[in-house]
Amino acid sequence: MSFGFLGIQYGFGLQQANMSPIFRYLNADEAAIPALWLAGPMTGLLVQPVIGALSDRTWSPRWGRRKPFFLTGAILTSIALILMPNSTHLWMAASLMWIMDAGLNVTMEPFRAFIGDKLNVEQRTMGFAVQSFFVGFGQTLANLMPYILPVFGLTMVASGNNNIPDFVRYSFYIGAIAMVGAVLWTVYTTDEYPPDDMAEFERQKREGGGVAGAFTEVVHALREMPSTMKQLWWVKFFTWYGLPLMWQYLSLAIARHSFDATSTSSPGFAEGTKWSNLCFALFNVGCFGISFLLPSISDKIGRRATHALFLVLGGLGFVSMLFSNDKNIFAFGMTLVGLAWGSIMSMPYVMLSNSVPQERMGVYMGIFNGFIVVPQIVNMITIPFLYDSLLGSDPRNALVLCGVCLFLAAGACFLVKEDSKSEKAAFPIGAGGH
Numbered sequence: 001m002s003f004g005f006l007g008i009q010y011g012f013g014l015q016q017a018n019m020s021p022i023f024r025y026l027n028a029d030e031a032a033i034p035a036l037w038l039a040g041p042m043t044g045l046l047v048q049p050v051i052g053a054l055s056d057r058t059w060s061p062r063w064g065r066r067k068p069f070f071l072t073g074a075i076l077t078s079i080a081l082i083l084m085p086n087s088t089h090l091w092m093a094a095s096l097m098w099i100m101d102a103g104l105n106v107t108m109e110p111f112r113a114f115i116g117d118k119l120n121v122e123q124r125t126m127g128f129a130v131q132s133f134f135v136g137f138g139q140t141l142a143n144l145m146p147y148i149l150p151v152f153g154l155t156m157v158a159s160g161n162n163n164i165p166d167f168v169r170y171s172f173y174i175g176a177i178a179m180v181g182a183v184l185w186t187v188y189t190t191d192e193y194p195p196d197d198m199a200e201f202e203r204q205k206r207e208g209g210g211v212a213g214a215f216t217e218v219v220h221a222l223r224e225m226p227s228t229m230k231q232l233w234w235v236k237f238f239t240w241y242g243l244p245l246m247w248q249y250l251s252l253a254i255a256r257h258s259f260d261a262t263s264t265s266s267p268g269f270a271e272g273t274k275w276s277n278l279c280f281a282l283f284n285v286g287c288f289g290i291s292f293l294l295p296s297i298s299d300k301i302g303r304r305a306t307h308a309l310f311l312v313l314g315g316l317g318f319v320s321m322l323f324s325n326d327k328n329i330f331a332f333g334m335t336l337v338g339l340a341w342g343s344i345m346s347m348p349y350v351m352l353s354n355s356v357p358q359e360r361m362g363v364y365m366g367i368f369n370g371f372i373v374v375p376q377i378v379n380m381i382t383i384p385f386l387y388d389s390l391l392g393s394d395p396r397n398a399l400v401l402c403g404v405c406l407f408l409a410a411g412a413c414f415l416v417k418e419d420s421k422s423e424k425a426a427f428p429i430g431a432g433g434h
Contacts, residue, residue, distance in 0.1 A: 007182030013142030064192030073107030136288030242405025286338025314340025318403030
């Protein structure tokens, strides 16, 4: 049921570790990098709630409810993955980024709702834990490809006319195959349950079907948003204003400070990209390693304090990178950030502690994603104006700003008033995308 998530997260892992270097290989200015990443949050904001609402109102005796969306998004993403490392101009890579993110978001949202559809309340904790495992495993596998592919004779050498190394090129090709293959496995090995009341389902579909109906459903769900969900806004805002800086600038910071590579023509730039992939692998290992301990920690000190604690650890991880140029400091810092990521993936959803109506599973999953994508959009609009002044044109300073944002998010945790409902009523989601 969750195996398709392996392919989706392999694609996300490739994107997160490699897109900024690809943009730089195509002569993008460092200050413009955040704007080029705008595709992710914009497509997430527009696509996920609508796709969630549409999938809520979809049923096919042959294909089910969510699976048609899985497959459509997987095919779209795979095409973009194949074309991306062959980009010859910056506009081409930027355009493919939009296509890739649209496909990933079309696939991601129904997969989140799929677990809620298939499993009862008692089974969901295990279901989301398995999904979270595939989040970590898929992204770690993608991040380790620069170390796996040389075993098969692929090196740091660039081919083609865009200077992108072969290990990046073939990682994306493998990602395209993994994406479609993993999703097809889920499509062909799982069934979906039909609506309990087919007559009522068909009536609602007639009255509110289509894209217009999906938008109307989103508006209604926004009006009825749980109060705890609203209180989580500042936690999510500070977290997700800062986190994009990690994907945008980690590779560039490592290349500059640990490998003396200030441009893509520097010998150490590809090595810096390779080491950043390893750092992201450690980040993901830290994430799914700590996830097994989070329930017991939260039982002892509470959910808000647990999330605040791990956000502080993540902030310290980013700030630690300021004090040395040693590449191992970046690896250590990203391991700490991985612990925070494990909490970011689950604790806000546990703190929400409210089950959403079954018939609105998809749309609410999409709306809560808006708490992630709106801060990212603000980041990508404002950082280009701050990069040369506040951040001194140094990608490492951008990582420190991310750490400060995690400290602020930790403080905002204590603005959230949790209710007394059982944790079993929550919907912790294995995140990893937009």
